[in-house]
Amino acid sequence: MTFTPAEVLRDRGIAATAQRLAVLRAVANSPHITAEGVVAFAQADIGAISRQAVYDALGVLVNKGLIRRIQPVGSPALYEDRVADNHHHVICRICGVVADVDCAVGSTPCLRAADDMGYEIDEAEVAYWGRCPTCQAEGRTTTVLDTPSSRRQNQRRTRPEELHPTHTAKPEEISRAI
Amino acid sequence: MTFTPAEVLRDRGIAATAQRLAVLRAVANSPHITAEGVVAFAQADIGAISRQAVYDALGVLVNKGLIRRIQPVGSPALYEDRVADNHHHVICRICGVVADVDCAVGSTPCLRAADDMGYEIDEAEVAYWGRCPTCQAEGRTTTVLDTPSSRRQNQRRTRPEELHPTHTAKPEEISRAI
DNA sequence: CGTCGAATCTTGACTGAGTCAAGATTTTGA
DNA sequence: TCAAAATCTTGACTCAGTCAAGATTCGACG
Known part of the structure; x- marks a missing residue:
């Protein structure tokens, strides 16, 4: 049985807000995406979303193990959803x-x-x-x-x-x- | 025959300025030192030195292979003089x-x-x-x-x-x- | 269904760790 | 000694975040 992204969020104990779902779609769309890239994607995806909400959502999703944050030297942080390995x-x-x-x-x-x-x-x-x-x-x-x-x-x-x-x-x- | 630090700099084709020698002493004094730490050490060491001169010297010394720059995730850049391995x-x-x-x-x-x-x-x-x-x-x-x-x-x-x-x-x- | 507290979002400001750049000074080589 | 290049000083600027007040939304509870 496959969970919807919203169900996955609730299962982890966090609200399934439109902003968080948009952030998940951005990361799924572009492995190794920057925060700024997520902002651009999410703004195109759902209209208005603040940069702060994107940073907040990224932080929560990393904290809950749903996405991974890496940061090669000289790069801004990058996000990916390949977390199972x-x-x-x-x-x-x-x-x-x-x-x-x-x-x-x-x-x-x-x-x-x-x-x-x-x-x-x-x-x-x-x-x-x-x-x-x-x-x-x-x-x-x-x-x-x-x-x-x-x-x-x-x-x-x-x-x-x-x-x-x-x-x-x-x-x-x-x-x-x- | 051991070269003085000044001789080592000249051998690498760069000027042996007081600022660069102070930066080398700072890095020798504190492995994994931050740029800000180098500034503080060099200011105590030789009196007046600008932050820009420290950043410039660090860049040149890294470029010439005399020191190494690392940057663990979440950290500012760190400098060390253990470069032979x-x-x-x-x-x-x-x-x-x-x-x-x-x-x-x-x-x-x-x-x-x-x-x-x-x-x-x-x-x-x-x-x-x-x-x-x-x-x-x-x-x-x-x-x-x-x-x-x-x-x-x-x-x-x-x-x-x-x-x-x-x-x-x-x-x-x-x-x-x- | 209404209420209330917590969570989250928006907006604008702020920070740290660099970099930029003009002009001054020092160094180097001829 | 001189001139060009390198380097330094000073002050401003940038990027990729974070901070925080107030507004809005969500969820739990009665």
């Missing part, structure tokens, strides 16, 4: 696209430190960094991401999908990591 | 202290993704999360870090050394990760 991510240093990578172990912590120095470790967070197949094919070797220094003259952010316009809608698409 | 870090979820962990492999990337999806991976970034020995001994289970929500009524940041005042100056001390 302990997977990792690979990030392209050039265009910033983020993809899921299965964890070879499956449960946390999936790695043991050689010497844990007395720490009680409950999670090994792994991020793989490199170049995606498209940036390799195009021979790109330096980032063209919208780092602050590249934003002179009010150039706006370059998104991975701008670099790769022929990209089909892969599941790992449309996040902005760096 | 590919080590990882363990972060206490309660007090935020960061410690170095040797990499079992030693070279990058030290892990292979089970399925790299065509990515050309050059680094596996690993962070271990858990509780430090001191927070375990004190039975702490929830963070008392200065998260924004805990900053009501203008309470200032709790630093790991405030939680553990009897800490001797361990090498992994005085950084603030979360």
